[in-house]
Amino acid sequence: MKIIYLAILTLAIVLLSGCIQQEKGSTVVPNTTNPMTSNDEIKGLPKQTNAAQPPPSSQIDYSHEYPASAANVNGFEMKKTGSGFIVYYHPGDETNANKVLAVLEQGGLNLYKKYLGFEPKDMPVYMAASVDEYVKIADFPGGKENVAVGDGSAPNGKIYLYKPFGETIAGKTGGVIIHEGVHAAAYRFFGQDKIRYLPGFLNEGMAHYLEYIFKAGSGFDPLDLIYHSDLLINGVKTGNPKLLGLEELAQKCDGYISDDILNFLCRGQGTYTVWYIKETYGEEVLGKFLMNLKQTQNWQNALNNATGKTTSQLEQEIQDNLKSRVG
Numbered sequence: 001m002k003i004i005y006l007a008i009l010t011l012a013i014v015l016l017s018g019c020i021q022q023e024k025g026s027t028v029v030p031n032t033t034n035p036m037t038s039n040d041e042i043k044g045l046p047k048q049t050n051a052a053q054p055p056p057s058s059q060i061d062y063s064h065e066y067p068a069s070a071a072n073v074n075g076f077e078m079k080k081t082g083s084g085f086i087v088y089y090h091p092g093d094e095t096n097a098n099k100v101l102a103v104l105e106q107g108g109l110n111l112y113k114k115y116l117g118f119e120p121k122d123m124p125v126y127m128a129a130s131v132d133e134y135v136k137i138a139d140f141p142g143g144k145e146n147v148a149v150g151d152g153s154a155p156n157g158k159i160y161l162y163k164p165f166g167e168t169i170a171g172k173t174g175g176v177i178i179h180e181g182v183h184a185a186a187y188r189f190f191g192q193d194k195i196r197y198l199p200g201f202l203n204e205g206m207a208h209y210l211e212y213i214f215k216a217g218s219g220f221d222p223l224d225l226i227y228h229s230d231l232l233i234n235g236v237k238t239g240n241p242k243l244l245g246l247e248e249l250a251q252k253c254d255g256y257i258s259d260d261i262l263n264f265l266c267r268g269q270g271t272y273t274v275w276y277i278k279e280t281y282g283e284e285v286l287g288k289f290l291m292n293l294k295q296t297q298n299w300q301n302a303l304n305n306a307t308g309k310t311t312s313q314l315e316q317e318i319q320d321n322l323k324s325r326v327g
């Protein structure tokens with residue numbers, strides 16, 4: 001009886017926390033003619049839309065050697081320590097551990113500081129060597145059948161990776177690492193109690209946004225890069241699927257979303273929202289919003305304080321902007 005109670009309590013806490021940012025979708029194959037797009041995080045390396053600014057992914061020096069030392073954490077025997085992150089791994093994974101840390105230290109730290117206004121300290125990153133280990137340590141609710149090589153998640157301010165750099169999709173792991181790093185950094189910035197005030201669609205939107213900047217540079221075209229942007233385009237042109245307003249996005253996009261269309265809308269519209277706000281209100285607007293949200297604990301007020309616009313004004317602006325881009 002006690003065990004059942006504990007299980008229900010644990011489930012309730014997990015659900016209520018609203019911070020399970022598992023990257024599902026790796027088994028979703030919406031376009032069977034092109035297996036390269038079978039993961040919702042990754043489209044391979046996109047075309048560069050701003051030649052003046054090379055993407056951070058092209059700047060990573062993987063030959064930089066980070067020091068290794070013995071560890072004894074969660075069954076991991078080794079660690080590599082940088083200034084913001086500590087990567088835990090098993091013996092034999094040292095080369096990939098070094099690559100993971102290179103992405104975070106050389107790419108992640110700068111991106112998080114520049115666009116979110118804060119950077120993590122001592123953030124743990126765990127490199128699981130098997131699906132069983134990944135599902136167990138990451139407490140992954142999607143089950144083993146929904147995990148693919150190169151996947152990641154960040155449910156509690158820590159990053160969990162399954163066989164990073166073991167995938168065959170070019171550029172997948174780098175994007176996943178930057179993406180999960182956003183979730184983990186946001187969790188640590190707000191803390192366990194306050195992370196729930198950050199709406200899921202904005203959390204996902206920020207994670208995808210920085211993932212795309214990492215891969216393509218800051219001048220990327222959102223309708224080129226947003227995974228399943230066809231849904232946004234069809235939504236504008238035909239009304240199907242019906243695009244969601246900001247309040248609806250905040251209500252419907254939380255936790256683990258099993259409905260594919262809703263999942264893609266939450267991520268796609270979330271990314272478009274973040275992209276639009278940053279393009280229109282400047283590089284520091286996301287940092288202002290996050291800092292304000294931590295104080296006010298109200299995302300509508302925080303958006304208003306950061307942009308000077310009400311939620312409905314912003315919603316209208318974003319709709320109009322999307323319409324004009326779709327043409």
Ligand SMILES: [Zn+2]
Pocket residue numbers: 021022023179183203204207
């Ligand atoms: Zn995510």
